[in-house]
Amino acid sequence: MKARYTRSQKQIIQVLKSLNHDISAQDLYAELKNRDQPLGLATVYRALEALKGKGMIKARTLSSGEALYSLTSEDKHHLNCVNCGRSFTIDGCPIRDFEEILQQSHHFQVYYHTLEFFGKCYQCQTKSAL
Amino acid sequence: MKARYTRSQKQIIQVLKSLNHDISAQDLYAELKNRDQPLGLATVYRALEALKGKGMIKARTLSSGEALYSLTSEDKHHLNCVNCGRSFTIDGCPIRDFEEILQQSHHFQVYYHTLEFFGKCYQCQTKSAL
DNA sequence: GTTATTGCAAACAATTTGCACCCAC
DNA sequence: GTGGGTGCAAATTGTTTGCAATAAC
Numbered sequence: 001m002k003a004r005y006t007r008s009q010k011q012i013i014q015v016l017k018s019l020n021h022d023i024s025a026q027d028l029y030a031e032l033k034n035r036d037q038p039l040g041l042a043t044v045y046r047a048l049e050a051l052k053g054k055g056m057i058k059a060r061t062l063s064s065g066e067a068l069y070s071l072t073s074e075d076k077h078h079l080n081c082v083n084c085g086r087s088f089t090i091d092g093c094p095i096r097d098f099e100e101i102l103q104q105s106h107h108f109q110v111y112y113h114t115l116e117f118f119g120k121c122y123q124c125q126t127k128s129a130l
Numbered sequence: 131m132k133a134r135y136t137r138s139q140k141q142i143i144q145v146l147k148s149l150n151h152d153i154s155a156q157d158l159y160a161e162l163k164n165r166d167q168p169l170g171l172a173t174v175y176r177a178l179e180a181l182k183g184k185g186m187i188k189a190r191t192l193s194s195g196e197a198l199y200s201l202t203s204e205d206k207h208h209l210n211c212v213n214c215g216r217s218f219t220i221d222g223c224p225i226r227d228f229e230e231i232l233q234q235s236h237h238f239q240v241y242y243h244t245l246e247f248f249g250k251c252y253q254c255q256t257k258s259a260l
Numbered sequence: 261g262t263t264a265t266t267g268c269a270a271a272c273a274a275t276t277t278g279c280a281c282c283c284a285c
Numbered sequence: 286g287t288g289g290g291t292g293c294a295a296a297t298t299g300t301t302t303g304c305a306a307t308a309a310c
Binding site for chain 3: 137138169170171172173176177195248
């Protein structure tokens with residue numbers, strides 16, 4: 001995790017820090033415009049990709065296909081409705097056996113969960129691509 | 131989880147059962163054609179959506195944006211490289227404190243992980259949409 | 261026969277890319 | 286001055302939708 005960021009990357013990190021929820025690239029683009037620190041949409045995507053490659057931010061993808069970004073430091077997960085697509089935030093980092101509890105406390109009928117790890121594979125670590 | 135499936139849904143379930151890995155909608159479309167049980171691409175997407183709504187299958191989304199589907203019964207997770215995008219399958223259902231171990235055993239530098247639960251929210255349960 | 265399902269092709273939307281311009285160092 | 290960073294607009298790609306034809310019960 002290097003500590004060298006471009007202007008756009010810094011702007012984005014700043015916005016993400018000021019938010020307490022994840023945000024889509026499109027909304028981020030709009031938010032930056034609101035803050036009078038506009039960036040091109042392409043730049044936003046490129047910066048997000050770079051930050052993700054540095055392990056600075058993480059992304060989750062909605063069923064709609066759009067991705068939401070937040071700082072890696074954030075530790076929130078979500079209950080995603082396979083029907084309406086809405087997602088409900090839950091704090092902490094529960095796991096499998098926890099599903100039953102969720103059914104009760106959130107009145108959410110859990111079908112399955114997804115656990116994914118993100119980082120750099122051996123090859124990409126050594127080749128130290130950017 | 132009702133047990134009433136359309137023809138296309140049955141075909142898809144059959145294919146998914148015969149595979150030991152998840153598959154994209156596009157590849158599923160091709161696979162069905164290979165097996166002389168072709169379906170329209172739109173039908174494939176619609177059937178997948180319906181099956182997901184029934185909790186029969188689950189989906190994960192690659193960084194490329196395309197979604198991979200598999201039976202809910204499958205219990206595999208993946209190591210996703212934020213750099214090259216490749217994903218490596220891991221069996222079992224590890225969690226956070228496990229990351230360190232992954233670094234060793236898979237030579238994978240974990241930046242973060244994502245845990246999401248999928249199912250039906252209270253509202254959608256009562257309204258029993260489809 | 262009536263209703264739900266399917267296939268095709270056109271429409272969409274998020275994301276990516278080519279290229280010229282500009283800034284940082 | 287030079288190389289990476291940025292913006293714009295066009296191109297791409299997975300996915301969705303309208304609608305007429307078809308299958309299911």
